[in-house]
Amino acid sequence: MNYPQLLAVALVAPSLALAQAKPSDPQIAHIVVTANQIDIDAGKLAKSHSKNKEVQAFAQQMITDHSAVNKQAGALAKKLGVKPQDNDTSEALKKGAADNMANLKKLKGAQFDKAYIDHEVTYHEQVLDAIDKVLVPGAQNAELKGLIEKVRPAIQAHLDHAKHVQADLGKRADSGKKK
Amino acid sequence: MKFVPERLEVAAGDRITWTNRDIVPHTVTARAAGIESGELAQGKSWTYVARRKGEIAYICRLHPVMHGRLIVK
Numbered sequence: 001m002n003y004p005q006l007l008a009v010a011l012v013a014p015s016l017a018l019a020q021a022k023p024s025d026p027q028i029a030h031i032v033v034t035a036n037q038i039d040i041d042a043g044k045l046a047k048s049h050s051k052n053k054e055v056q057a058f059a060q061q062m063i064t065d066h067s068a069v070n071k072q073a074g075a076l077a078k079k080l081g082v083k084p085q086d087n088d089t090s091e092a093l094k095k096g097a098a099d100n101m102a103n104l105k106k107l108k109g110a111q112f113d114k115a116y117i118d119h120e121v122t123y124h125e126q127v128l129d130a131i132d133k134v135l136v137p138g139a140q141n142a143e144l145k146g147l148i149e150k151v152r153p154a155i156q157a158h159l160d161h162a163k164h165v166q167a168d169l170g171k172r173a174d175s176g177k178k179k
Numbered sequence: 180m181k182f183v184p185e186r187l188e189v190a191a192g193d194r195i196t197w198t199n200r201d202i203v204p205h206t207v208t209a210r211a212a213g214i215e216s217g218e219l220a221q222g223k224s225w226t227y228v229a230r231r232k233g234e235i236a237y238i239c240r241l242h243p244v245m246h247g248r249l250i251v252k
Contacts, residue, residue: 064204
């Protein structure tokens with residue numbers, strides 16, 4: 001039984017508490033910006049903390065991609081005159097992110113890499129779920145909806161990439177164990 | 180997130196233009212063939228003239244899960 005993994009999942013599970021059935025467009029815009037910023041911050045932490053090349057490359061990809069998305073989201077909000085509005089979901093996201101960062105900062109080496117990547121897998125799964133169930137169906141403005149739909153393949157690619165790194169880290173851990 | 184089409188046949192001397200229709204930046208990179216587009220932001224294009232016959236396997240340097248193949252005949 002892999003206890004560290006169970007612990008990591010338990011810690012991040014509440015991070016996307018999508019309690020709001022129908023967020024407004026300004027709220028959706030805020031959720032999008034918050035969700036991206038969270039992953040940029042985690043990526044920056046991983047880049048400075050991890051010594052694993054694969055983890056560092058993944059972290060850099062998160063920083064690059066989520067920054068690009070936020071640039072677009074900010075430009076669209078400005079164009080549409082939408083002022084991103086804080087809400088329960090974005091607050092829950094921030095709380096979950098703060099817990100995750102506090103947990104990660106306590107860890108080092110392989111433990112850090114594993115906890116970071118495990119969280120990234122869970123996080124991107126949750127974001128995909130939120131995109132499909134809340135954000136796309138909820139967005140009223142066509143351009144906002146279009147932006148979120150356009151982001152989806154990148155999130156899916158990040159999830160695939162994170163799972164790949166997760167599997168590689170697992171292999172390393174296994175080969176390091178005594179038989 | 181992928182190259183469309185993933186496999187493209189062209190004649191030697193053809194100009195091939197990649198346009199990034201995604202929201203995140205991408206590259207067209209084939210180190211062995213000396214191809215490097217640099218980072219292309221959303222909407223940006225990059226053109227390559229295929230002079231030498233053969234097969235070129237390329238990736239996006241930022242997203243190595245993206246693969247493409249250029250066949251120059």
